[in-house]
Amino acid sequence: MSRLLPFLLLLALCIPLSAQKAQSKSKGNKGNADDMWVTSPVPELPTNVTHHTFRSESMKRDVGYCLYLPPGYQKDSERRYPVIYNLHGAGGNETRTVYSAAVLHEGIVAGRWPEIIMVFPNGGRSTMYQDSGDGRFMAETMMIKELIPHIDMTYRTIADRKARCIEGFSMGGRGSTNLAMKFPQMFGSLFNQSGNVYHVSDPANLPNAYLGDDPQRLRDNDAFLNLTKNLAYIKANMRIQVACGTADDGHLPTVRQYHEALTAAGVVHSYFEVEGLDHNQKKMIDGRKDTWFDFHVESLKLNHIKLHYLKP
Numbered sequence: 001m002s003r004l005l006p007f008l009l010l011l012a013l014c015i016p017l018s019a020q021k022a023q024s025k026s027k028g029n030k031g032n033a034d035d036m037w038v039t040s041p042v043p044e045l046p047t048n049v050t051h052h053t054f055r056s057e058s059m060k061r062d063v064g065y066c067l068y069l070p071p072g073y074q075k076d077s078e079r080r081y082p083v084i085y086n087l088h089g090a091g092g093n094e095t096r097t098v099y100s101a102a103v104l105h106e107g108i109v110a111g112r113w114p115e116i117i118m119v120f121p122n123g124g125r126s127t128m129y130q131d132s133g134d135g136r137f138m139a140e141t142m143m144i145k146e147l148i149p150h151i152d153m154t155y156r157t158i159a160d161r162k163a164r165c166i167e168g169f170s171m172g173g174r175g176s177t178n179l180a181m182k183f184p185q186m187f188g189s190l191f192n193q194s195g196n197v198y199h200v201s202d203p204a205n206l207p208n209a210y211l212g213d214d215p216q217r218l219r220d221n222d223a224f225l226n227l228t229k230n231l232a233y234i235k236a237n238m239r240i241q242v243a244c245g246t247a248d249d250g251h252l253p254t255v256r257q258y259h260e261a262l263t264a265a266g267v268v269h270s271y272f273e274v275e276g277l278d279h280n281q282k283k284m285i286d287g288r289k290d291t292w293f294d295f296h297v298e299s300l301k302l303n304h305i306k307l308h309y310l311k312p
Helices: 004-014 017-026 099-109 139-154 171-182 215-220 223-229 231-237 252-264 281-286 294-302
Strands: 049-056 061-068 083-087 117-121 164-169 189-193 239-245 270-274
Touching (some): 049 139, 061 139, 083 099, 099 117, 099 281, 139 171, 171 189, 189 294, 223 231
Parallel strands (some): 083 117, 083 164, 239 270
Antiparallel strands (some): 049 061
């Protein structure tokens, strides 16, 4: 054993940093698979949340999503509603973060927030809501070109960027940021919750087993480069909020880097850190339940979206 130990230590030191990052990010994650797009069985869901599927033509398979409809949706067949897209973290599925809908529903019933539709898509286990380099997992295409149009055609949404919010925790925070920076014309507000945002085109972060090794493809999927590319539009049209726990060692450094990049670029945004919080979305929400959706609601108001409040 004494002879083996130095060899093992040397081997560990020789593992590229990018590989170590990949290992740490995939810990406890089953990895992407063809059968991951619809969860079964569906667990018990909160009030007014239902489970659905739609057909993704880009992947030739069904994709699951959960849907929250506000209390007045069935009563008024003419009213249209803004939408929040909530993206789950790595290893999750469309049912992982529906607790957010319970918090939203409680606030709507209390008259604290207006009636809003909320959508929880299945984004795959570790896609970062981007299309894979080999074309096997089309998470970005599914979200932007298939799911959002499906929701707008199927339900009474306000089908306008100004009435469309996106958010997510962990991989969902990173994914929502990836999508918002690349397609800012699709969203009015972004809330990144502990989502580590990487310079995926930086040589220090290569190889990228998911996106592939094409330099242009990596640049096209780099949130920092897309921030620069779309800076004028983002500054003029998108509200951004970023948050992370101070004890979330695996995510806080790059969350701070993204915050610093926004600041350096002159993007007015909201940023806060939760003292002592580790990587736990429910704890983050529970510490500020009465104000959790204020940021999106303020964005909708600034965009002059017609909102409807229930009488408490």
